[in-house]
Amino acid sequence: MKLLTTLLALLALIPAHAADKPNIIVIMADDLGYGDVSCYGGKVPTPAIDQLAREGVRFTSGYCSASTCTPTRFSLLTGTYAFRQKDTGIAPPNGPAIIKPGTETLPGILKRAGYATAVIGKWHLGLGDPEPDWNGELKPGPLDIGFDHCLLLPTTNDRVPQVFVEGRRVKNLDPADPIWVGNKKPSEDHPTGITHRDTLKMDWSHGHNQTIHNGISRIGFYTGGMKARFRDEDLADAWVNESNRWIEANKERPFFLYFASQDIHVPRIAHERFQGKSGHGPRGDCIVQFDWSVGELMKTLDRLGLAEKTLVVVCSDNGPVLDDGYKDEAVSKLGDHQPAGPFRGGKYSVWEGGTRTPFITRWKGTIAPGVSDEVVCTVDFAKSFGALAGQTPVANGSLDSLDILDALLGKPGAKGRDHLLQQDNGSGNYGLRAGDWKLVRLEKRGKSEARVSKDDRQLPAAKHTLYKLTDDPGERTDVSAAHPEVVERLSAQIDKIVKDGRSRVAK
Ligand code: NG6
Ligand code: CA
Numbered sequence: 001m002k003l004l005t006t007l008l009a010l011l012a013l014i015p016a017h018a019a020d021k022p023n024i025i026v027i028m029a030d031d032l033g034y035g036d037v038s039c040y041g042g043k044v045p046t047p048a049i050d051q052l053a054r055e056g057v058r059f060t061s062g063y064c065s066a067s068t069c070t071p072t073r074f075s076l077l078t079g080t081y082a083f084r085q086k087d088t089g090i091a092p093p094n095g096p097a098i099i100k101p102g103t104e105t106l107p108g109i110l111k112r113a114g115y116a117t118a119v120i121g122k123w124h125l126g127l128g129d130p131e132p133d134w135n136g137e138l139k140p141g142p143l144d145i146g147f148d149h150c151l152l153l154p155t156t157n158d159r160v161p162q163v164f165v166e167g168r169r170v171k172n173l174d175p176a177d178p179i180w181v182g183n184k185k186p187s188e189d190h191p192t193g194i195t196h197r198d199t200l201k202m203d204w205s206h207g208h209n210q211t212i213h214n215g216i217s218r219i220g221f222y223t224g225g226m227k228a229r230f231r232d233e234d235l236a237d238a239w240v241n242e243s244n245r246w247i248e249a250n251k252e253r254p255f256f257l258y259f260a261s262q263d264i265h266v267p268r269i270a271h272e273r274f275q276g277k278s279g280h281g282p283r284g285d286c287i288v289q290f291d292w293s294v295g296e297l298m299k300t301l302d303r304l305g306l307a308e309k310t311l312v313v314v315c316s317d318n319g320p321v322l323d324d325g326y327k328d329e330a331v332s333k334l335g336d337h338q339p340a341g342p343f344r345g346g347k348y349s350v351w352e353g354g355t356r357t358p359f360i361t362r363w364k365g366t367i368a369p370g371v372s373d374e375v376v377c378t379v380d381f382a383k384s385f386g387a388l389a390g391q392t393p394v395a396n397g398s399l400d401s402l403d404i405l406d407a408l409l410g411k412p413g414a415k416g417r418d419h420l421l422q423q424d425n426g427s428g429n430y431g432l433r434a435g436d437w438k439l440v441r442l443e444k445r446g447k448s449e450a451r452v453s454k455d456d457r458q459l460p461a462a463k464h465t466l467y468k469l470t471d472d473p474g475e476r477t478d479v480s481a482a483h484p485e486v487v488e489r490l491s492a493q494i495d496k497i498v499k500d501g502r503s504r505v506a507k
Contacts, residue, residue, distance in 0.1 A: 021113060023309055024310070025256075025311070028259070028316065030265040031317070033353065034341040036320060036358065041338065044284045044288060049291050052312065053362075056410070057361050057369070057409075057410035059359040062358070064315060064316060067345075067354030068347065068425040072355075073124060077099060077258075079379060079393060079399070080397070084400075091155055093154075095155070096128055097145075098125050104396075104398050109146075118150060121258075121259055122261070123141075127140075128140070135178045152166075153262055157235065158208055158218055158267055158326075160218050161229070162229050162230055171228060173228045181222045183220065186221055190221065191212050193218075202215070202326050204217055216326075236292065256385075264283055264290060266326050267328070268286045270288070283322070311362075311363040311367075312360075312363070314359070318348075348425060359376060369410075372416075376416045377420050380408070382398040383403045383504065384408055399501065399503065432494050439491060440465045440467070462478070
């Protein structure tokens with residue numbers, strides 16, 4: 001009887017209409033390029049993702065909002081372009097929480113609609129204030145901005161520390177062996193990728209030569225927390241197992257799962273069972289592993305009878321990169337695989353390759369299978385999925401998130417975005433896609449211009465260059481001289497979007 005009363009009390013907390021809402025799973029890959037999966041022309045077979053594409057909508061103009069991780073994830077969760085807030089570039093190991101409690105967020109919006117909400121996988125949006133307390137409460141964090149469960153890789157797999165965060169604590173931390181994280185060598189004899197280079201199982205090529213864990217040197221220094229440390233090889237299994245457990249536990253409620261795999265970010269260390277399986281070295285093996293993860297989640301939905309009640313999205317946080325700091329044969333074993341597909345640039349750039357990525361939606365029985373050329377972006381999830389759940393973001397939140405739900409569901413005639421502002425890690429460079437036009441504004445040169453192919457070394461001298469994507473998807477022929485009025489119009493549009501502080505009209 002007591003159990004029944006508790007159950008009824010719990011049910012009463014869920015709004016009555018919540019039961020009809022579909023579950024939402026956003027599966028975000030890390031550094032996966034447009035051409036990295038086989039249904040987009042990739043040479044590494046990705047059967048699970050291809051099946052999803054056959055059963056749903058495969059977008060040819062699906063974007064993330066930035067060409068590095070932190071700003072894309074910031075805008076995915078807040079619905080606001082990252083350049084609007086300071087310090088939203090690649091977060092360092094001891095970076096504070098950059099989404100402040102009280103900010104309107106996608107999980108917060110869905111929670112209002114009665115959803116159970118979880119993030120499982122890579123976070124990389126900082127923890128704590130003014131910095132993470134690795135041995136205490138990691139607050140604020142996901143639980144303070146709308147998630148009710150989390151199992152996290154706190155920053156990136158190449159940044160220290162290699163531990164899981166569950167809820168607000170480092171998982172399996174032995175208080176007798178506290179974690180210390182810092183920017184300086186903790187002692188003269190602390191082994192690093194420089195002093196102990198010959199012991200490494202994967203050598204570094206640039207950066208990544210500080211504390212060694214699991215035979216791989218990383219960005220940053222740390223000591224302690226030995227029992228809490230993970231093996232890189234086990235990450236994919238950890239995310240999948242935890243997701244399966246959480247989905248099963250929440251199957252009676254509408255749920256939102258943000259599944260954020262670290263695949264295929266460096267160091268690319270797949271589980272032993274995937275090593276050597278792609279023929280394209282560790283980078284390809286991690287694509288195989290990511291595809292396996294997607295397949296496992298889909299099996300869980302099938303087993304629980306949830307495939308027709310669940311909208312699934314597969315996307316990526318930025319475009320591809322080959323050598324991102326480790327000697328892992330990404331270049332030598334590339335063969336004729338084209339990580340960015342037909343597009344120019346990749347991770348760190350504002351060329352199409354930086355933000356145009358694989359993007360698939362599937363909702364069995366609701367979404368009619370097909371291919372869509374509509375422009376859709378991860379920044380739109382807050383408003384669009386909010387609409388799906390019967391919620392509207394607050395007027396002063398989710399400032400760039402548009403309701404393009406019908407386009408995301410592949411409805412015939414439904415329009416996606418008419419423009420999208422693409423950013424890099426926050427250097428001030430932008431790309432504006434507007435219809436078939438693309439204006440590239442390069443304010444700053446240097447790191448943000450990283451390249452995937454040799455051609456990308458030839459950067460335009462002019463601040464603004466213009467491309468007609470229908471004729472020239474690879475952004476090779478600058479047509480600005482022939483269309484000065486378009487350059488002027490689009491340049492003014494970039495300025496306005498930045499200056500206005502929002503691009504969503506408040507309703
Ligand atoms: C860069 C790292 C790169 C990667 C990136 C973040 C060096 C030399 N390069 O600074 O390896 O970690 O940051 O990637 O350290 S992201 O996908 O999380 O944005
Ligand atoms: Ca990334």
